[in-house]
Amino acid sequence: MRPFKHPAPDQFVLERVLYALSDPVRLEVVQRLAQVAEASCGELDGGRPKSSMSHHFRVLRDAGLVCTYGVGTSHMNSLRREEMDSRFPGLLTAILGNKGT
């Protein structure tokens, strides 16, 4: 399985990150990933079509918010919190409404 392309932190673009998180579906995915550390695509679709979710995951990946890697037949996703924090300190914390870093 060919790995997905993930941008490096210095390639993160603020506008792109904000745009990715401005969609309710994607924001929900990120909020859930902030709690579970990692989850498959299937666990994160809200009963939505797989093709739609695949699109949303790609937007999140391209923005640098999410890391996706294949595990067996499924794809696991995790929040790139440290990298996002290093590039945009405090941003994810503010958006996720968390108290810790």
Next chain:
Amino acid sequence: MRPFKHPAPDQFVLERVLYALSDPVRLEVVQRLAQVAEASCGELDGGRPKSSMSHHFRVLRDAGLVCTYGVGTSHMNSLRREEMDSRFPGLLTAILGNKGT
């Protein structure tokens, strides 16, 4: 001059705020307003058509980011920083502290 409608902080919607700031033009306006306290629309257009800017100001207003009031023939805009901070603590600070590279 009829005043514009400005949402109360408890009506701010995170997705809407993020969306408003995901546009380069609007983000630039907010970044400049963070430095000058207030400015007219004309001072903030980058030579762009007034009708386009009027649209962007409306998006920023509706999201709760900006307050607009008439002064003479011009409209003054200011960042609603305290109110945004009260609703989404740390968000504006995080966004304004990172201009992107």
Next chain:
DNA sequence: TGAGTTGTTCGATTTTATTCGAACAATGGA
């Protein structure tokens, strides 16, 4: 190898946003 699972990619449709000229409204000054 063949079937079942998971998710991607493609393609088309629908929806939503951006852009900007032109007309309009409000204001202040001569």
Next chain:
DNA sequence: TCCATTGTTCGAATAAAATCGAACAACTCA
């Protein structure tokens, strides 16, 4: 009052995103 200034609103064209079915690809397991 007339005129210049400032910005809004309208309307249409353009551009960009979201949606989702269908076909495809990668993997596991029997």
